[in-house]
Amino acid sequence: MTPAISVSALTKRYGEIEAVRGIDFEVSTGETFGFLGPNGAGKSTTIKILCTLADPTSGTARVAGHDVVKERDTVRRNIGLVFQDTTLDNYLTGEQNLRFHADLYGVPKAAFGPRLRQVLEMVGLWDRRGGVVSTYSGGMQRRLEIARGLLHAPRVLFLDEPTVGLDPQTRASIWEYINELKSREDITIFLTTHYMDEAENCDRIAIIDHGVIVAIDTPEALKASVGRDRVQISTADDSAAIRELAEVFGLEAALHEGLVTFSVESGEHFVPKLFGALPVAIKSVSVSRPSLDDVFMSYTGKTIRDAEASIGDRNRRIATRFGRR
Amino acid sequence: MATKDITVPEAGERNLTELIRVAVPERSIRADLRAVSIVWRRELIRFRTDRLRAITSLVQPVLFLFVLGTGLSRLASRGLPAGVDFRTFIYPGVLAMSVLFTAIFSAASIVWDREFGFLREMLVAPVRRWAIVVGKCLGGATVATFQGLIFLALAGVAHVPYDPVLLLTLVAELLLLSFTLTAFGVMMAARIKQIQAFMALTQLFVLPLFFLSGALYPLNGLPAWLTVLTRVDPITYVVDPMRQAVFAHLPFGQVLNRLSPGITWFGWQVPLGLSLGIVAAMGLAMLGIAIAEFRKTE
Numbered sequence: 001m002t003p004a005i006s007v008s009a010l011t012k013r014y015g016e017i018e019a020v021r022g023i024d025f026e027v028s029t030g031e032t033f034g035f036l037g038p039n040g041a042g043k044s045t046t047i048k049i050l051c052t053l054a055d056p057t058s059g060t061a062r063v064a065g066h067d068v069v070k071e072r073d074t075v076r077r078n079i080g081l082v083f084q085d086t087t088l089d090n091y092l093t094g095e096q097n098l099r100f101h102a103d104l105y106g107v108p109k110a111a112f113g114p115r116l117r118q119v120l121e122m123v124g125l126w127d128r129r130g131g132v133v134s135t136y137s138g139g140m141q142r143r144l145e146i147a148r149g150l151l152h153a154p155r156v157l158f159l160d161e162p163t164v165g166l167d168p169q170t171r172a173s174i175w176e177y178i179n180e181l182k183s184r185e186d187i188t189i190f191l192t193t194h195y196m197d198e199a200e201n202c203d204r205i206a207i208i209d210h211g212v213i214v215a216i217d218t219p220e221a222l223k224a225s226v227g228r229d230r231v232q233i234s235t236a237d238d239s240a241a242i243r244e245l246a247e248v249f250g251l252e253a254a255l256h257e258g259l260v261t262f263s264v265e266s267g268e269h270f271v272p273k274l275f276g277a278l279p280v281a282i283k284s285v286s287v288s289r290p291s292l293d294d295v296f297m298s299y300t301g302k303t304i305r306d307a308e309a310s311i312g313d314r315n316r317r318i319a320t321r322f323g324r325r
Numbered sequence: 326m327a328t329k330d331i332t333v334p335e336a337g338e339r340n341l342t343e344l345i346r347v348a349v350p351e352r353s354i355r356a357d358l359r360a361v362s363i364v365w366r367r368e369l370i371r372f373r374t375d376r377l378r379a380i381t382s383l384v385q386p387v388l389f390l391f392v393l394g395t396g397l398s399r400l401a402s403r404g405l406p407a408g409v410d411f412r413t414f415i416y417p418g419v420l421a422m423s424v425l426f427t428a429i430f431s432a433a434s435i436v437w438d439r440e441f442g443f444l445r446e447m448l449v450a451p452v453r454r455w456a457i458v459v460g461k462c463l464g465g466a467t468v469a470t471f472q473g474l475i476f477l478a479l480a481g482v483a484h485v486p487y488d489p490v491l492l493l494t495l496v497a498e499l500l501l502l503s504f505t506l507t508a509f510g511v512m513m514a515a516r517i518k519q520i521q522a523f524m525a526l527t528q529l530f531v532l533p534l535f536f537l538s539g540a541l542y543p544l545n546g547l548p549a550w551l552t553v554l555t556r557v558d559p560i561t562y563v564v565d566p567m568r569q570a571v572f573a574h575l576p577f578g579q580v581l582n583r584l585s586p587g588i589t590w591f592g593w594q595v596p597l598g599l600s601l602g603i604v605a606a607m608g609l610a611m612l613g614i615a616i617a618e619f620r621k622t623e
């Protein structure tokens with residue numbers, strides 16, 4: 001069986017910046033595959049190439065068995081897209097937006113009515129189909145976009161940051177719809193996210209950082225590969241604490257998100273020892289089981305929020321450099 | 326054509342677990358025409374729901390005809406044969422103006438669509454780019470012609486008779502003008518990404534195009550520089566045929582020949598067909614450029 005997506009030696013360069021630096025992966029049919037990484041890691045560039053919106057600099061990518069450059073239109077017919085930013089017509093009703101899509105994608109007229117009902121009921125918008133989109137909430141608009149992406153029964157559905165900018169409750173409900181969709185439709189889902197907790201919903205994830213894939217596996221396997229608990233403490237003197245941790249326990253600790261952070265085999269047994277041995281006053285302690293955050297940290301040496309902060313810095317530096325010219 | 330594999334559930338039965346299969350057909354001219362049609366219909370739906378735009382677009386031509394027209398008629402009547410209303414003279418030109426704004430502004434919706442992301446929904450679809458551009462131009466032309474029809478209803482106030490042949494001629498000419506103007510707007514919208522820039526640029530074009538078209542004065546006996554400029558303005562080639570059509574249906578048409586001498590190039594009378602042909606050719610050329618521009622984008 002041909003994989004839903006297969007990518008080999010893919011690169012994309014924008015002038016001096018190499019956004020994607022030679023990635024290879026395969027997604028099998030029916031899988032939910034997540035691309036996890038900080039903003040600017042190359043997720044969006046990769047998804048753009050897979051959706052035929054950007055040409056790769058080198059390497060190949062095939063979606064639903066077709067080359068994204070040579071068979072662009074065939075690929076387009078077989079994919080559904082939900083972008084990061086909304087692409088709805090706010091002046092039309094939900095149903096009119098979907099009818100527009102059906103006509104553009106050539107959905108057979110006889111199939112439109114029942115399919116419309118099916119996708120709208122799936123995202124809970126059937127009763128609101130006659131409402132103008134500008135009256136919808138952010139979550140409803142996103143759900144309508146997911147329904148639209150599914151309308152022409154694509155073989156692969158691309159979701160670029162499907163929950164970005166939504167409140168936690170709405171994010172959770174969007175994920176309910178996506179999980180329901182997996183059980184109902186015969187479809188492969190490729191998504192990007194920088195929310196660690198959301199990546200847990202995927203069958204497999206690839207961690208991408210600075211344009212390369214650093215790890216690729218199931219969330220469970222990735223977490224098992226880290227194995228250690230994460231301890232975060234806040235102290236009266238963080239740099240002294242880091243020094244003492246190294247001297248007394250031989251632990252490599254670092255400051256992440258304002259907390260002294262380190263990994264140990266068994267957190268709950270370690271903490272009592274910590275209070276006895278550390279000369280610095282401890283204000284708070286938290287112990288957590290390995291999460292995808294730790295996976296990300298162990299493969300890239302930083303938390304995803306650190307990574308985003310540093311990308312912010314880099315962008316600012318680029319901006320000032322161009323500004324001075 | 327690909328196979329159509331449609332499973333339609335029984336009426337009344339909502340079997341959600343059963344997937345409705347939809348096979349998106351291979352690309353064909355029929356699929357492209359369907360795309361043209363839906364892009365065109367979207368413009369109509371939006372025009373219908375946006376009554377405010379229809380009303381505000383009417384304000385300017387009404388001001389020109391009734392306020393400027395009435396005010397100036399006291400001065401202008403000396404140059405007109407007795408019994409001829411100045412408003413009758415400017416009516417065809419102001420009618421052209423009534424579609425000018427609507428046509429160009431309906432092209433502005435492309436810039437809006439780009440800003441709000443909807444353009445992307447259209448550009449990633451498996452249809453040819455020309456289908457989207459043509460649909461947009463036809464949509465803009467239709468909407469603008471509707472706008473013209475509202476103003477056409479006021480013909481009687483300017484002493485222009487409601488003659489069916491005259492009305493049909495004017496509608497056809499309005500349609501041609503609207504199409505060309507929308508194509509012009511779409512061509513610009515392909516390049517201009519900000520709505521403010523687009524609006525500023527159209528403002529820059531619209532009034533000069535209107536004033537140079539001979540909408541408010543006869544085309545003969547003008548200073549050389551103005552003669553040249555009026556002949557360069559494409560709107561001239563629609564306003565003049567429209568005025569000739571109106572005057573042909575007035576009782577004192579002969580007297581008015583002096584006021585509607587037709588367009589001349591260095592003394593050569595430009596035939597009516599050529600006049601309208603120029604406008605059509607320009608519209609098609611700009612449509613072609615617009616399609617080429619949209620093929621390049623992404």
